[in-house]
Amino acid sequence: MSARRHVIRPATLEAIVEAAIRVLNANAGATMSEVAAQAGVGRATLHRHFHTRDDLVSAIGIRCIEDMNAAVRAEATAGQSAVDRLRSMFRAVIPLGDRYSFLGTNCTDDPRVREGYGMQLQWVMALVEDLKEQGDVDRDVPSPWVAAQIDQLVWTAWNAIAAGYLSADEATELALRTLTEGLR
Amino acid sequence: MSARRHVIRPATLEAIVEAAIRVLNANAGATMSEVAAQAGVGRATLHRHFHTRDDLVSAIGIRCIEDMNAAVRAEATAGQSAVDRLRSMFRAVIPLGDRYSFLGTNCTDDPRVREGYGMQLQWVMALVEDLKEQGDVDRDVPSPWVAAQIDQLVWTAWNAIAAGYLSADEATELALRTLTEGLR
DNA sequence: TCCATATGAGACATTGATGTCGCAAATGTG
DNA sequence: CACATTTGCGACATCAATGTCTCATATGGA
Structure with a gap:
């Protein structure tokens, strides 16, 4: 379907997933910036692999x-x-x-x-x-x-x-x- | 402290409180517009009695x-x-x-x-x-x-x-x- | 070591919600 | 009925978050 231009590094993915669970548990309305910061990752990297915020939340949920x-x-x-x-x-x-x-x-x-x-x-x-x-x-x-x-x-x-x-x-x-x- | 210019009508307050509980339970990030609509009240009326969104949420919480x-x-x-x-x-x-x-x-x-x-x-x-x-x-x-x-x-x-x-x-x-x- | 590429940082436009205001109409009280 | 005041509606400026883009840098594999 969508040929991702960038391949996510396992460590990056893991950091994002764990941070998202942690941050969104503390505050369901948390910002992409907050997730990125907690993951020790640039905000743009989030958008590179999870096109929208909904994509991120859905992916983690699944x-x-x-x-x-x-x-x-x-x-x-x-x-x-x-x-x-x-x-x-x-x-x-x-x-x-x-x-x-x-x-x-x-x-x-x-x-x-x-x-x-x-x-x-x-x-x-x-x-x-x-x-x-x-x-x-x-x-x-x-x-x-x-x-x-x-x-x-x-x-x-x-x-x-x-x-x-x-x-x-x-x-x-x-x-x-x-x-x-x-x-x- | 703050002398409210408008006095809220009991029926209006009740409608707002119940609607806010209902709407914010369904979706914690719900909008002032959604709360107002569910309460059958103008959005400005919400702001008249609860200056900010945080004020509303706090008041209901208390x-x-x-x-x-x-x-x-x-x-x-x-x-x-x-x-x-x-x-x-x-x-x-x-x-x-x-x-x-x-x-x-x-x-x-x-x-x-x-x-x-x-x-x-x-x-x-x-x-x-x-x-x-x-x-x-x-x-x-x-x-x-x-x-x-x-x-x-x-x-x-x-x-x-x-x-x-x-x-x-x-x-x-x-x-x-x-x-x-x-x-x- | 060299190369390909994933990442970080920052600038940018866009969007949607917030909060303010003024005015006309509805409401309830006497 | 008449008056006072709350309410609804719509316009408005503001602001924060989103999503896009570019370029320099870091990273990992051959």
């Missing part, structure tokens, strides 16, 4: 949702119990909390992002069904509530780790416990 | 945090058990989910908003201590985790009601149950 989908699926192993699969998912997804946050406040309407989100929701809903099947979650609880709870727990766990009062493993186990047994 | 703090405190009755106080808080705060959402994405740095948020956090942390005291929450669970969980449950409950799959009472009880007993 990358984030792909990262998360990949993480969710990579850990799924046949023969595992539902709880074990949930644990694997937590382990893989919690470290991507910054991606999760980015998607929550940016490009909430991009079709490709929505599609990726739909696939993830589908996967989680299937897991919820299995959790109910195996008696880990009460059948009477609406599945959307369980799915929402799982989503929120990922975010809470990421914050706990970022705040430093829990290790990754502790946060994962506490999230599992919160969902099934509660905090009593 | 109102939101005040609404929430008022709701949290209004329901506190002496002699109630910790769980009953938590239930009262859920009942009062969950309907303010749109306020909560607004504060999450706008004016995250306004000093007065931060102060109000700090007071609310303080109140919740005190409640968490009482919940631990009465055995409703395990002492081993870090209090920040419990507080975060309570916050998230308010938001989840509001969404469930907005989505229509739970009534206000059902959402309140399910939130309580999720926190203490879990979903098993």
Whole structure:
């Protein structure tokens, strides 16, 4: 389609992606200049590889949702119990909390992002069904509530780790416990 | 300080506040024109009563945090058990989910908003201590985790009601149950 | 080392939102 | 009904961010 005149250097791309996630998480309305500065990159370089600001946000959004989908699926192993699969998912997804946050406040309407989100929701809903099947979650609880709870727990766990009062493993186990047994 | 030349009409103020919450929740970068249009008000009228855009966002933010703090405190009755106080808080705060959402994405740095948020956090942390005291929450669970969980449950409950799959009472009880007993 | 090219820096035009103003009309109050 | 004042509308200047371009420099591969 568009033959890019310039080929982006891997290091440059990585710096831009990480900076954009960081800066746009702090302020969804952040400027191209701010992103460039945080990335240690010239503003023109941003425009060279991401034609418009929307292109940049969309590209990062797509990358984030792909990262998360990949993480969710990579850990799924046949023969595992539902709880074990949930644990694997937590382990893989919690470290991507910054991606999760980015998607929550940016490009909430991009079709490709929505599609990726739909696939993830589908996967989680299937897991919820299995959790109910195996008696880990009460059948009477609406599945959307369980799915929402799982989503929120990922975010809470990421914050706990970022705040430093829990290790990754502790946060994962506490999230599992919160969902099934509660905090009593 | 500033003697306003124009006195705002209550109906006008109400329309602006509600429209601003609605529009800025859908898109944090929304324009003054969009807010004015949604409020059924001239753009100049916005500027007449809220000198700058920041003034508008701050004013709404302060109102939101005040609404929430008022709701949290209004329901506190002496002699109630910790769980009953938590239930009262859920009942009062969950309907303010749109306020909560607004504060999450706008004016995250306004000093007065931060102060109000700090007071609310303080109140919740005190409640968490009482919940631990009465055995409703395990002492081993870090209090920040419990507080975060309570916050998230308010938001989840509001969404469930907005989505229509739970009534206000059902959402309140399910939130309580999720926190203490879990979903098993 | 040399060469191809990606990058940084800065100038530039353009665009869209902001904030101000004046005036005519609507509103509500007595 | 008459009066005072808020409101809507449109014109306007201003400003900040966007997107484009050029050229000198830095970078990495052969």
